[in-house]
Amino acid sequence: MAMPGAPKEAENMEARAYGALMGLAIGDALGMPSQTLSRQDIAERYGRIDGFRASFDGHPVSHGLSAGQVTDDTEQTLLLAKRLIGQPNGFDDVAWAQDLLAWEADVRAKGLADLLGPSSRAAIDALLAGTSPEETGRNGTTNGAAMRIAPVGIMTLPDADHVAARVARTCRVTHNTGEAIAGASAVAMMISCGIAGKDFGVAMSDALVACRAGQKLGCAVGETDMAGRIERALELAGQGDEEALVAAIGTSVASRESVPMAFGLLRLVSGDLWKALILAANIGDDTDTIGAIAGAMAGALGGEIPQAAEARILEANSIEIRPIARALLSLRSPVATGDAEWA
Numbered sequence: 146m147a148m149p150g151a152p153k154e155a156e157n158m159e160a161r162a163y164g165a166l167m168g169l170a171i172g173d174a175l176g177m178p179s180q181t182l183s184r185q186d187i188a189e190r191y192g193r194i195d196g197f198r199a200s201f202d203g204h205p206v207s208h209g210l211s212a213g214q215v216t217d218d219t220e221q222t223l224l225l226a227k228r229l230i231g232q233p234n235g236f237d238d239v240a241w242a243q244d245l246l247a248w249e250a251d252v253r254a255k256g257l258a259d260l261l262g263p264s265s266r267a268a269i270d271a272l273l274a275g276t277s278p279e280e281t282g283r284n285g286t287t288n289g290a291a292m293r294i295a296p297v298g299i300m301t302l303p304d305a306d307h308v309a310a311r312v313a314r315t316c317r318v319t320h321n322t323g324e325a326i327a328g329a330s331a332v333a334m335m336i337s338c339g340i341a342g343k344d345f346g347v348a349m350s351d352a353l354v355a356c357r358a359g360q361k362l363g364c365a366v367g368e369t370d371m372a373g374r375i376e377r378a379l380e381l382a383g384q385g386d387e388e389a390l391v392a393a394i395g396t397s398v399a400s401r402e403s404v405p406m407a408f409g410l411l412r413l414v415s416g417d418l419w420k421a422l423i424l425a426a427n428i429g430d431d432t433d434t435i436g437a438i439a440g441a442m443a444g445a446l447g448g449e450i451p452q453a454a455e456a457r458i459l460e461a462n463s464i465e466i467r468p469i470a471r472a473l474l475s476l477r478s479p480v481a482t483g484d485a486e487w488a
């Protein structure tokens with residue numbers, strides 16, 4: 146017999162899973178034209194970014210992309226989602242590395258310059274040179290792990306150790322470090338909690354628990370207290386001072402900067418998805434990834450997605466979000482996956 150209210154709950158979960166992926170795409174696309182630029186350069190080039198913009202000719206990374214187009218953050222998130230959906234009972238490091246390589250070849254073939262990030266690049270080169278997948282990710286501390294982790298949060302119940310273990314497994318080949326896994330675990334837990342219907346405050350404290358669990362799972366390389374960095378960002382954001390937040394936390398491709406910054410921005414605007422993503426687009430340096438991470442978390446927590454932004458993303462990109470959100474959710478059952486094989 147169906148539980149009364151069950152269809153409504155399923156509907157809410159689907160809306161939040163979709164929201165996570167759509168929020169991610171919106172944050173990515175808003176930050177696309179400003180990525181790698183300083184705050185000053187962004188202001189000089191674009192004024193204040195307050196919506197989707199095309200990149201300028203000669204942009205070092207996003208040259209050739211038009212307003213609303215997404216980048217590696219969204220594409221690699223959907224790539225990881227497809228790998229997890231296609232093979233839900235385990236994770237094949239070598240196949241995943243091949244997915245990333247094939248993705249990069251496709252980007253090159255289109256004449257675009259937004260290729261694999263530093264940790265993924267180094268790890269895949271090492272793998273191709275014969276290094277074992279247990280070793281290839283041992284120096285990967287950058288934010289590629291957190292930027293593409295949303296599918297793990299959608300498909301996994303909000304238990305801190307469970308989330309952290311799955312994050313560590315999917316990150317192993319490229320980002321097998323305490324810093325990267327802790328950051329990605331915090332992000333995945335926010336998303337998992339959002340889909341479970343938890344509110345922002347509860348999700349935030351659960352995310353810190355997952356962050357500490359994740360910290361222990363990778364090689365002891367990079368930042369040793371990611372949860373402390375996130376707490377610091379939340380504290381500064383709570384004081385409402387964006388400049389102080391940027392000065393203390395930073396906005397680079399390092400997980401220890403961009404992941405806490407995404408949390409800080411959400412706190413600064415009390416979880417308002419669009420406001421957070423506009424701040425991210427103007428914040429400097431890794432704008433698109435900070436926006437993607439903040440957007441995934443805000444969307445999963447029920448943050449309102451402006452209809453015009455959603456329409457623009459679907460129009461400007463040939464990506465499928467709804468079926469992927471549904472397929473990931475269908476894996477979110479304690480009995481559907483054999484986690485022994487994920488170990």
Ligand SMILES: [Mg+2]
Pocket residue numbers: 173180216217218259433434
């Ligand atoms: Mg990007």
